[in-house]
Amino acid sequence: MKDDLAFLSEIFKIVEGALRLDATKVRNYSQLLAEKLEANGESASARRLRRLLEEPGNQLRPLHLDQNALPPVDGESRFPLLERLSTRAAESATILTEPQMRLVDEFEHAVKHRAALENLGITGSPSLLLYGPPGCGKTLLAGDIARKLELPIYIARLDGMISSFLGSTAKNIRAIFEFAARTPCVLFLDEFDAIAKLRDDQQELGELKRVVNSFIQTLDMFARDLVVIAATNHEHLLDSAVWRRFTFQLEIGLPDYSTREKLWRQFTSTISLPKREIEVLADLSEGFSGAALKATADRLKMRTITHREPPSLHLAMRTLLAHAGAKPDRWLRPELLDDPLKLHKALTDRSAKLYSLSMISALTGQPKSTLFRHLRTPEGKPHPPNARRTTVHQSHPAQARA
């Protein structure tokens, strides 16, 4: 700790000189600091400082006031180009798999120790590209990372910006990078494909291609002073020149079973569902995004308040399907809900143990007795009342296998 404070007096003098725009004072005390660092065995840091002093562009001059503190706006429309995101409390942290967590950890460490990395000759700040389908936690994760780094996060929504102000895009991008480079923050480039996809598109105008190239140049120019996270749903549109500029790339795909279990548990924590129901929901929601799970859980919670009913699996299943629409690669499809026989078969084929008759009854909202009747006739039609005497319990496939 004492060593960390050894250079404090020089640092204060440098800050004082900078605030008074006294370039000589800043230079003299920076020289002194470099000498002290050298004497202290910190030669790499001393070299870095001396290089900074030699760079021709580094003159002390006041910046225009509104450039200085406020996020930039589009020159003509005054539309804000950056928006500060609020980083939420720790309990809503993004749920990730182990390998994903390890990569995020590595990125955070690299950002925290970037001065040390630079001394090892690794120039340029670490950057992270997040890619994957919508609603799986990219934006949430960017906020989590910023919170852990104790930095504010500014988001640039590139798609909207380019479509609204194409003519001034290059200028706007520069303004964004300039702001982020002199503000301790995480710069979050959302809808990143909006930039990247333009370059290879033969249909696009020369103007767009120029924008992409100038984006890459500007990124390179400011890379040393930025902590950039970018996110895209269309990673296949990114060309290798763009891909290469990110130190870390992380796929945030659709949640796997164990992630879905954790998500359901987090989202329903206030209505505490039994473990078995969480397992059922985690299985049913294969192929759905975290956002669809969240919307479903919210609906369940709302219902428990407005109707004072316990959470219903039937409502959960219907909401899940309504929120996410039908996708061919999901096993749970809306038409299954209208056909108890098919649904029963689909569920018991997946797991006869998990999908007991009581569970199927809870999921379909049909009494067990009705289900029995459907199951006893191949067409799904009920038997006449006097034919319902047989010991259906023993012949029920789900129970026989359970």
Ligand SMILES: Nc1ncnc2c1ncn2[C@@H]1O[C@H](COP(=O)(O)OP(=O)(O)OP(=O)(O)O)[C@@H](O)[C@H]1O
């Ligand atoms: N892995 C996850 N952990 C926790 N919550 C999640 C996760 N995935 C999705 N969610 C929930 O879904 C919401 C939407 O996620 P988010 O906005 O981060 O998705 P996204 O990947 O950025 O989507 P898009 O590509 O559409 O921007 C989150 O606010 C959160 O409530």
Ligand SMILES: [Mg+2]
């Ligand atoms: Mg997002």
